[in-house]
Amino acid sequence: MKTRRRRAGGEAFDWRRLPKIVLISLGAIFLGWLSVRAAVSEALARRNPAAAAAILPNDPGVAFTLATAEFRARQGPVSAATYDRVLAAFRKEPLAQEPFLFAALAELAGKNPAAAGPLIAEARRRHPRSRVGRLIYLDQVLRAGRVDEAASEIAVISRLVPEASRLLVPELARYAADPKTAPALIRALEPDPKIREQVLAHLAAKGEIDAVMRLAGTAPSSGARGETPEWQNLLLATLVEKGEIARARSLWSRFAGLGAEALSYGVYDGAFRRAPGPAPFNWRFSESGAGVAEPTKQPALQVDYYGRADAELASQLLQLAPGRHVLSLTVSGSSPKGGGVVSWTLACARSKTEVATFALSNLSYSPKRLNLPFDVPAGCPAQWLKLKGTTAELPAAHSIIISDLQVRRAS
Numbered sequence: 001m002k003t004r005r006r007r008a009g010g011e012a013f014d015w016r017r018l019p020k021i022v023l024i025s026l027g028a029i030f031l032g033w034l035s036v037r038a039a040v041s042e043a044l045a046r047r048n049p050a051a052a053a054a055i056l057p058n059d060p061g062v063a064f065t066l067a068t069a070e071f072r073a074r075q076g077p078v079s080a081a082t083y084d085r086v087l088a089a090f091r092k093e094p095l096a097q098e099p100f101l102f103a104a105l106a107e108l109a110g111k112n113p114a115a116a117g118p119l120i121a122e123a124r125r126r127h128p129r130s131r132v133g134r135l136i137y138l139d140q141v142l143r144a145g146r147v148d149e150a151a152s153e154i155a156v157i158s159r160l161v162p163e164a165s166r167l168l169v170p171e172l173a174r175y176a177a178d179p180k181t182a183p184a185l186i187r188a189l190e191p192d193p194k195i196r197e198q199v200l201a202h203l204a205a206k207g208e209i210d211a212v213m214r215l216a217g218t219a220p221s222s223g224a225r226g227e228t229p230e231w232q233n234l235l236l237a238t239l240v241e242k243g244e245i246a247r248a249r250s251l252w253s254r255f256a257g258l259g260a261e262a263l264s265y266g267v268y269d270g271a272f273r274r275a276p277g278p279a280p281f282n283w284r285f286s287e288s289g290a291g292v293a294e295p296t297k298q299p300a301l302q303v304d305y306y307g308r309a310d311a312e313l314a315s316q317l318l319q320l321a322p323g324r325h326v327l328s329l330t331v332s333g334s335s336p337k338g339g340g341v342v343s344w345t346l347a348c349a350r351s352k353t354e355v356a357t358f359a360l361s362n363l364s365y366s367p368k369r370l371n372l373p374f375d376v377p378a379g380c381p382a383q384w385l386k387l388k389g390t391t392a393e394l395p396a397a398h399s400i401i402i403s404d405l406q407v408r409r410a411s
Contacts, residue, residue: 253277266406266408272296279317280316293387315387325373335360335362345357355375
């Protein structure tokens with residue numbers, strides 16, 4: 001007797017195939033459930049470890065995630081109870097890397113790096129993309145002075161971690177600040193100038209001056225196309241903010257490759273020739289919808305202020321001694337009355353107390369020389385010289401040319 005029944009379309013259906021189809025379907029559903037369960041448990045463990053432990057107490061992934069969370073919170077080895085849970089989970093998931101990682105951490109806490117080494121290597125082998133495992137391995141090779149391995153590990157981590165500046169750079173900065181690991185790190189970063197620049201910027205923003213200068217010894221004095229590296233700007237700004245003006249100026253002179261003349265009295269590059277050296281002890285020029293200040297080939301400074309909003313057009317940090325001084329400059333151009341004003345201001349860097357203001361008004365296109373006296377008070381060791389545009393109710397455009405700007409002691 002035949003066991004086939006013909007379908008409406010004419011194809012015979014073999015009912016003996018039904019159990020196999022059912023099994024395959026059930027297997028697919030089961031595998032899908034396992035995948036969903038694993039994804040849910042991992043997400044829950046990351047977001048709410050306590051809830052994950054309550055709902056899935058025997059899940060190996062939850063145990064490993066909880067242990068990792070504890071490791072990060074403690075900044076060191078996990079507790080004995082947590083480690084026991086990790087070992088129990090390892091029996092269910094024997095290919096996991098976490099037990100080796102936490103065993104290595106326990107050995108390191110016990111000051112036994114020789115025993116920790118093989119455990120770290122095995123954890124790294126089992127999960128090559130583990131950021132924690134690779135960072136711990138990097139720590140060990142740096143402390144052992146194995147520069148080539150450290151350089152290779154840094155390169156791999158920077159590829160594995162898209163947000164390298166958030167994770168890798170702070171870790172490398174910590175090694176750069178540690179005299180024990182700094183020499184190896186400095187050599188390890190030589191093949192990767194991009195990461196080195198990011199580490200320098202991180203250290204500079206934190207004011208780690210000694211670490212910056214150790215690492216900066218291998219860095220070029222200028223960036224691409226002769227631009228000032230960002231870390232130099234950050235370091236100088238940090239020192240100025242802390243009030244360490246003399247140290248900042250000394251480093252500025254070193255960065256720019258200048259000699260004692262850079263530390264001399266008065267304004268630097270008052271001829272606007274684009275002399276070497278970054279701000280703040282050289283000019284910082286701005287460009288915005290309110291106006292622009294830009295050196296020309298003459299040489300001179302071309303200032304266009306539109307009078308629509310207040311603007312800081314140029315600035316430089318000075319170190320004038322207390323007493324009487326004279327600001328001298330040659331100026332020409334157009335400055336309409338009542339349409340705003342362009343002026344030089346001098347103010348103490350720390351207290352922001354204004355020392356003097358000189359409006360550039362009643363101008364013509366015939367150059368004239370201005371000599372503007374002012375007094376620097378005691379307790380004002382550094383001063384900001386700024387060119388500002390101040391708006392008025394009825395704005396008007398200003399076009400001014402400034403040249404041969406000097407500050408000298410009054411006779």
